[in-house]
Amino acid sequence: MVEVDHPVSIVEIRAAHERIRPHIHHTPVLTSEGLNEANGASLFFKCENFQKIGAFKARGATSAVFALDDVTAQQGVATHSSGNHGAAVARAAKLRGIPANIVMPSNSAKVKIRAVEGYGAHILFCEPTEEARESTCAEMIRKTGATLIHSFENEHVIAGQGTAAVELLEDVRNLDVVMCPVGGGGLLSGTAIAAKSMRPQIKVIAVEPANADDAAQSFHAGRRIVTEKKFTIADGLRTNVGEPNFRIIQCYVDDIVTVSEEAIVAAMRTIWETMKIIIEPSAAVPCAAILERAIELNGKRAGIILTGGNVDLDALPWSP
Amino acid sequence: MVEVDHPVSIVEIRAAHERIRPHIHHTPVLTSEGLNEANGASLFFKCENFQKIGAFKARGATSAVFALDDVTAQQGVATHSSGNHGAAVARAAKLRGIPANIVMPSNSAKVKIRAVEGYGAHILFCEPTEEARESTCAEMIRKTGATLIHSFENEHVIAGQGTAAVELLEDVRNLDVVMCPVGGGGLLSGTAIAAKSMRPQIKVIAVEPANADDAAQSFHAGRRIVTEKKFTIADGLRTNVGEPNFRIIQCYVDDIVTVSEEAIVAAMRTIWETMKIIIEPSAAVPCAAILERAIELNGKRAGIILTGGNVDLDALPWSP
Numbered sequence: 001m002v003e004v005d006h007p008v009s010i011v012e013i014r015a016a017h018e019r020i021r022p023h024i025h026h027t028p029v030l031t032s033e034g035l036n037e038a039n040g041a042s043l044f045f046k047c048e049n050f051q052k053i054g055a056f057k058a059r060g061a062t063s064a065v066f067a068l069d070d071v072t073a074q075q076g077v078a079t080h081s082s083g084n085h086g087a088a089v090a091r092a093a094k095l096r097g098i099p100a101n102i103v104m105p106s107n108s109a110k111v112k113i114r115a116v117e118g119y120g121a122h123i124l125f126c127e128p129t130e131e132a133r134e135s136t137c138a139e140m141i142r143k144t145g146a147t148l149i150h151s152f153e154n155e156h157v158i159a160g161q162g163t164a165a166v167e168l169l170e171d172v173r174n175l176d177v178v179m180c181p182v183g184g185g186g187l188l189s190g191t192a193i194a195a196k197s198m199r200p201q202i203k204v205i206a207v208e209p210a211n212a213d214d215a216a217q218s219f220h221a222g223r224r225i226v227t228e229k230k231f232t233i234a235d236g237l238r239t240n241v242g243e244p245n246f247r248i249i250q251c252y253v254d255d256i257v258t259v260s261e262e263a264i265v266a267a268m269r270t271i272w273e274t275m276k277i278i279i280e281p282s283a284a285v286p287c288a289a290i291l292e293r294a295i296e297l298n299g300k301r302a303g304i305i306l307t308g309g310n311v312d313l314d315a316l317p318w319s320p
Numbered sequence: 321m322v323e324v325d326h327p328v329s330i331v332e333i334r335a336a337h338e339r340i341r342p343h344i345h346h347t348p349v350l351t352s353e354g355l356n357e358a359n360g361a362s363l364f365f366k367c368e369n370f371q372k373i374g375a376f377k378a379r380g381a382t383s384a385v386f387a388l389d390d391v392t393a394q395q396g397v398a399t400h401s402s403g404n405h406g407a408a409v410a411r412a413a414k415l416r417g418i419p420a421n422i423v424m425p426s427n428s429a430k431v432k433i434r435a436v437e438g439y440g441a442h443i444l445f446c447e448p449t450e451e452a453r454e455s456t457c458a459e460m461i462r463k464t465g466a467t468l469i470h471s472f473e474n475e476h477v478i479a480g481q482g483t484a485a486v487e488l489l490e491d492v493r494n495l496d497v498v499m500c501p502v503g504g505g506g507l508l509s510g511t512a513i514a515a516k517s518m519r520p521q522i523k524v525i526a527v528e529p530a531n532a533d534d535a536a537q538s539f540h541a542g543r544r545i546v547t548e549k550k551f552t553i554a555d556g557l558r559t560n561v562g563e564p565n566f567r568i569i570q571c572y573v574d575d576i577v578t579v580s581e582e583a584i585v586a587a588m589r590t591i592w593e594t595m596k597i598i599i600e601p602s603a604a605v606p607c608a609a610i611l612e613r614a615i616e617l618n619g620k621r622a623g624i625i626l627t628g629g630n631v632d633l634d635a636l637p638w639s640p
Contacts, residue, residue, distance in 0.1 A: 054596060275370075277596060
């Protein structure tokens, strides 16, 4: 049990699950005999690419928005996001019937902007820097009285993200390993708490792009290290890991490994071609670790959270 | 009950299902609330893109190869195919441990050639014309004594293709409509027999590219019309409908409608973006009819067979 503002344990994750159940998909788990044979393991893919808004982020945002008391909720919610979390908060606010204010960097993908607009949120554009995002969001909150729904440093978000692992471990018995990518660490911290609580002997392994390896560095150094961001195609994972998230990761995660950009693109394409499902580059990151043998899964039963499927079909990474 | 060489009825389809069950996937049925809302209907997508070899063709080919008696089977099987049927026959022959001889046009996609090779089949290349394919295949059969597994004019193939509709109607109750594309008519004839036998009030609606509309022309004229082939991106549907298939279609199919090339590409992209699954152009053809309102589904429960997901990711139809 680790403190964020409040502790997050399996109890909070179960409560989040009850809160969000009417509003999210219980996503399917798919398997591929071809990939199992090629990798000498039994792989179970939890398809959060089929989740509402096309990504697991719907879980955490809905959990946090529906955890607010009525008086607070009426003031609205706010966040800054260039990607799936903004759409997830906008959708959750619409479901609850409260205002959403989303700060987006001016260079956000048009498809992401349209998604947020589609849920009727108020969008405020800012310069594409972390500082501008945070200051613009803080100013908006000061003016509107809205509540910040941070994309990973928020206990209800962490609890919500942990519900994917709850479903995975309930649907697939006797998993030896559970794997997910790590960016800010919202999904990883929730996954780790859920998995270790439900099945203490399970190994929790996170995978990170080598070009954005602050979580791996931090994990191995035993202290949180903030790094300069290099480019990675896994745009959902460019963030540095959050402080409360890192404390949970230190307690519950068994290893964090890294993969190259080439391996991420190759894994994404392999999943598309063999499983006929669309996953985004960030979702391909754990698959890259498996296909590159960056982790040893021989004979094991491994659950992999495929985090999202929002891809610009006009700009695929293997296009000329 | 309609004669091919032997009659095909739900009894033969059930028998085919038992024969192939150990070798094929019972594929999932997916739904999309977004597409349901946009179209005012309840749509149930039978995901044969997740089938073995990435297409429903695994059902018919496996049905036919496993229907052979042992003495005949030992002489091997043969077919001509530029696409999924060749891979399906090669795979079924490998499973049964008998030789497969596949005639492929010299301009077949490399990925299709690799798939057939991967199952250990003997490939014979020919000129890319229907005449060359048939004469090369006939010559190969004369030399080897192999049995022809025609891709649609074969009662065991028809019965095998009908098993997708059996699963769909068993998994989704009270369907008003079942839809599939039509090329040679193997899938459509099997689907129509299965659906009308299991649920006589169901409407069976086929969809065809306007650029290859021989089945629609034939259906409305009441006699089989063979047309010149224009180009269609739905490469699985360029074939003229078979004679035995057309007789079944006349008995059991309620309508055949056509869609434009633009509608096919738009529908394919919509399915990719909203459902996060990969379907090939031929599989998008019924979806195009729905999205273009070429058929009236208002308030109805419609099952759509998504026939396959084998796409060259380097040559997508919306690429510049």
